[in-house]
Amino acid sequence: MKLHNNTIRGVHSALDAIFEQGQYADKVIERTLKSNPKWGARDRSFIAETTYEMVRWWRLINYLSPSNDYWDLFGTYWLMQGNELPNWEEFSKINPEKIKEKYEKLENPAILESVPDWLYQLGKKELGEEWETELHSLNEEAEVVLRVNTLKTTRERLKAQLMEEGIRTYQIKGYPDALILEERQNVFRTAAFKAGLFEVQDASSQLVAAALGVEPGMRVIDACAGAGGKTLHLAALMENKGKILSMDLEEWKLQQTKLRARRNGIDIIERKVIEGSKTIKRLKESADRLLLDVPCSGLGVLRRNPDTKWKLSPGSIQKVEETQAEILQTYPSMVKKGGQMVYATCSILPSENEKQVQKFLASEAGKDFELIEEKKVFAHQSGFDGFYIARLQKK
Numbered sequence: 001m002k003l004h005n006n007t008i009r010g011v012h013s014a015l016d017a018i019f020e021q022g023q024y025a026d027k028v029i030e031r032t033l034k035s036n037p038k039w040g041a042r043d044r045s046f047i048a049e050t051t052y053e054m055v056r057w058w059r060l061i062n063y064l065s066p067s068n069d070y071w072d073l074f075g076t077y078w079l080m081q082g083n084e085l086p087n088w089e090e091f092s093k094i095n096p097e098k099i100k101e102k103y104e105k106l107e108n109p110a111i112l113e114s115v116p117d118w119l120y121q122l123g124k125k126e127l128g129e130e131w132e133t134e135l136h137s138l139n140e141e142a143e144v145v146l147r148v149n150t151l152k153t154t155r156e157r158l159k160a161q162l163m164e165e166g167i168r169t170y171q172i173k174g175y176p177d178a179l180i181l182e183e184r185q186n187v188f189r190t191a192a193f194k195a196g197l198f199e200v201q202d203a204s205s206q207l208v209a210a211a212l213g214v215e216p217g218m219r220v221i222d223a224c225a226g227a228g229g230k231t232l233h234l235a236a237l238m239e240n241k242g243k244i245l246s247m248d249l250e251e252w253k254l255q256q257t258k259l260r261a262r263r264n265g266i267d268i269i270e271r272k273v274i275e276g277s278k279t280i281k282r283l284k285e286s287a288d289r290l291l292l293d294v295p296c297s298g299l300g301v302l303r304r305n306p307d308t309k310w311k312l313s314p315g316s317i318q319k320v321e322e323t324q325a326e327i328l329q330t331y332p333s334m335v336k337k338g339g340q341m342v343y344a345t346c347s348i349l350p351s352e353n354e355k356q357v358q359k360f361l362a363s364e365a366g367k368d369f370e371l372i373e374e375k376k377v378f379a380h381q382s383g384f385d386g387f388y389i390a391r392l393q394k395k
């Protein structure tokens with residue numbers, strides 16, 4: 001593949017915004033791509049892919065070539081991919097033989113898998129032997145997965161329509177609404193997306209709303225709804241009949257659901273900002289189903305958000321675990337007697353998952369609940385994001 005100086009500069013400026021200014025990788029890439037309308041589809045995918053991969057392998061790259069110069073770091077990454085470097089002045093400081101030798105001698109698994117030491121040790125402590133395999137898998141590039149909006153189309157019809165738009169997809173067993181892209185492409189520009197025929201949502205994430213066992217006509221609360229990914233799925237499973245109360249602390253996130261719901265042809269969603277414990281108390285025993293898609297470390301979705309590795313800290317994980325425990329102590333009161341709730345995270349750490357559920361069940365707030373089903377979804381087993389999904393019944 002031929003390298004172009006100005007697309008590499010695009011990668012450099014994206015890396016600078018991510019590492020020096022602490023911005024989120026997905027937002028940075030979106031902005032970088034918009035900054036030069038002359039870049040074609042190939043340039044854009046080079047910039048997006050290279051930035052993500054360099055963020056993913058940042059520790060390893062910096063170990064192999066300790067340098068503050070982005071050209072050295074890019075050159076090292078390029079060699080790691082099995083490519084040759086062109087004879088450019090910018091790459092003159094790079095010694096491919098030395099890099100190769102250093103890599104071959106490397107034994108430290110945290111550097112090899114490109115994660116901070118504390119994170120490597122935490123994973124090992126929490127998951128034991130399974131961590132190595134899982135971590136390796138979490139360093140792979142994520143597939144692009146679509147969730148068919150069954151309110152507007154079927155999987156077969158969408159597959160055919162996307163094919164007409166030049167996008168090839170395939171389906172997999174066990175995920176009834178999912179289509180996977182054969183090749184990474186920008187699907188947001190398609191007529192099918194604009195018509196609300198699908199949303200982009202990882203296959204594991206599609207298991208969450210499905211686990212809640214909703215039916216048309218139910219009253220459902222999605223208490224950590226964010227921008228509404230799972231709310232939209234719930235609405236489709238409910239055939240757009242009943243009521244969904246979509247709640248979050250952040251109003252700007254809930255606002256995004258409005259637009260998405262319109263595109264999806266959904267009108268059963270009501271939005272409510274959580275202003276404090278009163279908001280929750282007023283909704284006591286009002287829901288047939290409650291979804292707690294709680295804030296988490298995001299360690300299950302490192303494929304999609306590799307910058308999470310460098311943003312997390314032991315302190316931030318502890319803080320998020322405290323929030324999870326607090327949510328579990330108060331929000332389940334919104335479930336009607338005989339109703340059900342799902343507690344879910346996109347983390348693979350037992351301390352955010354089964355241990356939180358066990359603590360809840362052993363507490364006063366959880367005494368009326370029982371665990372019906374629990375799914376620990378690992379990336380190395382499923383091929384998709386890591387998730388945890390627990391379904392509980394209120395007696």
Ligand SMILES: C[S@@+](CC[C@H](N)C(=O)[O-])C[C@H]1O[C@@H](n2cnc3c(N)ncnc32)[C@H](O)[C@@H]1O
Nearest residue numbers: 223224225226227228229230248249293294295
């Ligand atoms: C995992 S994200 C939700 C993703 C969303 N359900 C989706 O499918 O797109 C967790 C959400 O919980 C919200 N949150 C954080 N603390 C909360 C709290 N105490 N109560 C309710 N929501 C909270 C965050 O703002 C964030 O949007």
